[in-house]
Amino acid sequence: MTAAAGYAPAVETVADVAAEHAREADENAAFPTEALAAMRRTGLLGLLVPAAEGGAGGTLPDLVDVTLTLGRVDMSVAMVFAMHCQQVAAITAYGGEKLRAEVLPAVARGERYLGSVTTEAGKGGHLMTAESALEHDGEMLRIDRQAPIVTGGPYSDAFLITTRAPGADSAAQVDLVYADRDQVEIEVTGGWRPLGMRATHSVPMRLRGAVPQWQVVGEHGGFREIATTVFAPLAHVGWAAAWIGAAAGAYGRVLRHARSEAGRRQFAPSSELVLLRLAGIRARLDAAHALLRHTVSVVTDAPDMSAAPVQLLLNTLKIRVAEESFAAAHELVELAGLRHGYLTDSPLTLERTFRDLRSASLNYANDRLRLANGALSLRDPGVRLA
Template identity: 50%
Template sequence: MPLDDAATLVDGMLPTLRDRAAEVDRAAAFPEDNLNLLRENGLLGLLVPADYGGLGGGLADLTDLAQRLAGACLSTGMIWAMHCQQVDSLVRHAAPELKDHVLPRVARGELYLASVTTEPGKGGHLLTGGAPLRAAEGSLLLDRDAPIVTGGAQADGFLITMRSAEEAADREVSLVYADRDQLDIVPQEGWHTLGMRGTSSGGLKLSGRVPPGNVVGEPGNFRHVAMESMAPVGHLAWAACWLGTAHSALRGVLDLIRSRNRPRGLDPSSDLVRERLARVRMDLELVSAYLHRVRQEVDDHRAAGTSVGGPSTQVHLNTLKVAAAEHTFAAVHKLVQLCGLFSAYRTDAAIPLERHFRDLRSASLNYADDRLLTANGALSLLDRTARLA
């Protein structure tokens, strides 16, 4: 499938995803059928270069398709977007031999990638590691508690952060790739959450042995992979997913207000209704514009071969994540208030606003906003240009 057809292909899947979304949420069931659709249609390979058989897409394609998918089912959108985030790390930082081993399988839809960064003791802090890699007979041994792994039961491969060696400091972190069959995987805690229930992000205990060539990027320097790839692509992809969900909620409410059988409270001539709609629209306009702007900034750096690690760009990327989390949740919160008990608060309402509300509540926790805001305060003091996006 040519890249130009990807949006049409995704749009064709949306009614199916939308139909399944309520059951995925109710049963907290990983949307395996949706993942299979993405596998079969080559979409796991969106960011895989054409030389490896992928679609050769870029960040604009990722944010566009993530919005579309998440408008139908946020769990499916996030599962796919976070897989693409892992692919970007491999494409940009893995050694040629590892790319040859992994990327063609991703492109063929055989390899769905999960991410293991969260760890007991350090919580969400991305750039530190507890469990160490151990060298043994030319291999690397890993033994790792992973309390939150989206799609851990379904993933065919894992990117795992580990302290780089037993004697290494906790900031010397390596990113390691492991095929599923290189690991013993023992399920731990389940995933009993308010929202994002379909991501099945329960805990795992992972142990196994991988070749040294499976370290992605320089050993001990995960910081570089995180700064250039995992964090920027994560923030862009998450923001796109959250925006897609909130946008679909707004469109649903607008359709309801325009329809003949609208509830009496949703009178289109009411100033209160109009003011509330305007505020929701403003939330989403701001996120959409900022998403486009920051995505362009990252693309410009990539095209020029320069780092996105400068303080201004880092502030912009962190601001995008926090602003998208806050404004998309606020938008749906306002839509619940506007639509009221019968059209919003009920779990069987025509527009699934209560599900969107529960799902989007996770946005500010999925990499804690507090961590990014404290980082942005410190970066702002460093950033003598104070350059705005």
């Protein structure tokens, strides 16, 4: 880590707590409240808050490092953390002075865990459009927003909500609005019974309330710029780090088991077949990790985040890491066999990693990004590789 080097003990503490409660959280589809409490207590929620506002002043590489570490023990915790940081980065980059002063120091103190409300029925997680309208109510802006998925919504202290701008004549005129929990009435409208990622507790919710004008992040109708420069890049980078971390953690557990006395009897580590399979899985992880680090370096230095080569790379990162991480988990299950690859009571917990990573290609669908990349490719006949 760089500017956030002092947070290494905090990361270790949160990872230990997450590991201790991971199985129970998965079995009960329960939000990782203990891990969140540790993030609050250690100040890790403030990783990306600028130092001037009391945070760690962390960078995108710091976010990747922390998310990779958390992903090794619990992918749900890693995703919760990365998505919170995405919200913090948006306020830091586009929030007005009053909003930044109100929110960022509180995040740094561990008092605000930020939830994201971007999904809508009919459009899924598509960021660039909104159906629900934000309406003027005197000097206030009235929100009435339903979302089929809100990660950690019942446990969030505040939300960033996408909604159609007041008076908008197009679904593409989208606002991003900050709302404290006490400014909105929250109704959980359904349950959360997924195959994997169970501890994210991503329930459907309805949020109704009103906020003052200064809680709009950026300009009215200007969410496209926020999505291009902050939301989409941090989503793809943060998700990729969580996925690679989860696959690497599973790979490490298999290696440690293979080197144990019991594992040597099962795996025969000198077997050429075992060695070939281990090499193939490691190659997937190294390639995915190299793509992640390269993408982070490009995003950090890019003068124009909307440029086709940058957007193509970001989408490719999401697609390839989703595929490679899940393929690695699948191959680990095959290698470990029925007892340690498939059964839920194995200490290697490969089946949980397998279930969690199956969501990766569906979390903003890979096919949607492939279609986008096809259109972006036509805008770049010079094939400028980022």
